[in-house]
Amino acid sequence: MADIKQMIFFDFEMLCSDNGMAYDMMEAIRLGAVKYDLETESITYFDRYIRPENQEPLSDFCKALTGIDDQDLVGANDFATVFEEFLAWVGGIKKSQYFSWSPSDLTRLKIDAEKHEIPLRTITKIEKRYIDFQAVFKKRVANNNVSVEDALALYGLEFSGEKHHPMYDAYNTLRIYLQFLHEPVQSDLIMLKQFILEDELTSFEKEHLNQILAAHIKFDINLLVNQIRDVYRLRDVKKLFKPINRIVVKYENVIMNRSGIFTDENVRHAELLSTFYHELLQSYEEHVSYRSKIMILNEYLLRPLHVITSK
Structure with missing residues (x-):
């Protein structure tokens, strides 16, 4: 595997319904991501709406949950085109490590990629370099599957940016990762409270x-x-x-x-x-x-x- 030079944090917003919807039908309707260069520590951003194959109007529930309106999707490109733009923005699958806050984003990528006949070898390369950071954080710090907001709060931080916006979800996941990476003492003190000492510390x-x-x-x-x-x-x-x-x-x-x-x-x-x-x-x-x-x-x-x- 090539040396990792950058980290990609990504997040999808999907079709949804308060009446329930099969997961394979919950097409991606927005992809947000941030790229963190390990050498320069610079951050670049990616945000695209995705036009789903299902053209039914979004439910009020889905609009409220995702912050996305039907008009946002009218002129959007389909998944295959957006994913091609995403890969061009990444600039090299093999030099990247991929992260998301829960494996549902990787699952969404795999389902929609198959639906749009994106080569399996491309998705496999990403999957081999993928880390479910929520699972890592649960095991090493939180002792539970907490939300992005709650993970930030454990470090005394507030969510930065617009709520229910996948690019900002990705950015805040990066912030949690950097705290975890560069603040091991603080992370272990949080871990002690969450796993062992509770309010005694x-x-x-x-x-x-x-x-x-x-x-x-x-x-x-x-x-x-x-x-x-x-x-x-x-x-x-x-x-x-x-x-x-x-x-x-x-x-x-x-x-x-x-x-x-x-x-x-x-x-x-x-x-x-x-x-x-x-x-x-x-x-x-x-x-x-x-x-x-x-x-x-x-x-x-x-x-x-x-x-x-x-x-």
Whole structure:
């Protein structure tokens, strides 16, 4: 894959109805995008209305939701023409990384591209370089699929530009990305509140927040250890995976320690918890392969966790 020289953030507005509409019929009616040059940090913009094949008047619901009126679409080009203009504006598929706030925009692109007989290889090149940034943000910062506005608010920022305008949605997604990229400490502090500490984090002092974090890790591990037995029927072991995984996911970003604010001890304890989970999965799979009826949890699986709770 060629070196990435620019990032493309894009967003579609689509046909819609308050009576419901099959997704494949929700044709794109506006494409907005921003291009961020990694070397110069310059931003350029793209905004086009798209004339859909469905020529029925837009519903009042759709007009209110998208901010688009029938007159906006009368002189617009069809999807194939707008997409050709978009590719010319991009200036090189292979040197670009593509982002949107939810995968629905990529899905829309794929459906409409097929409808308009755009070569599959072109869409495949984009898809290979595509990132659902909402999913990344959920996993690394927010713990939920939040809106663009709510993601900005987590950083103390307000939406910039016109609401329900795909170009401004794309631009504000870029703003969130740049905060995430260049403000790892702030991102990890938000993550702590969203995943683990909720309203407890009243001080951003490193030693204090690590003390609170250590107490949470110890509490969760102690809760886990007290609930685990030595022997299980194999069919009951699967019931352990979901609650243990929920705890492991809470501390994934502590292990990553992208900002470097977490102590080595907290990172190590989070790693021990993750290791326990994956070794339990492996042991379960081995027992299944041997058609065992029961599963005995070996002491070596639990020993690292007992060390933490005994401190």
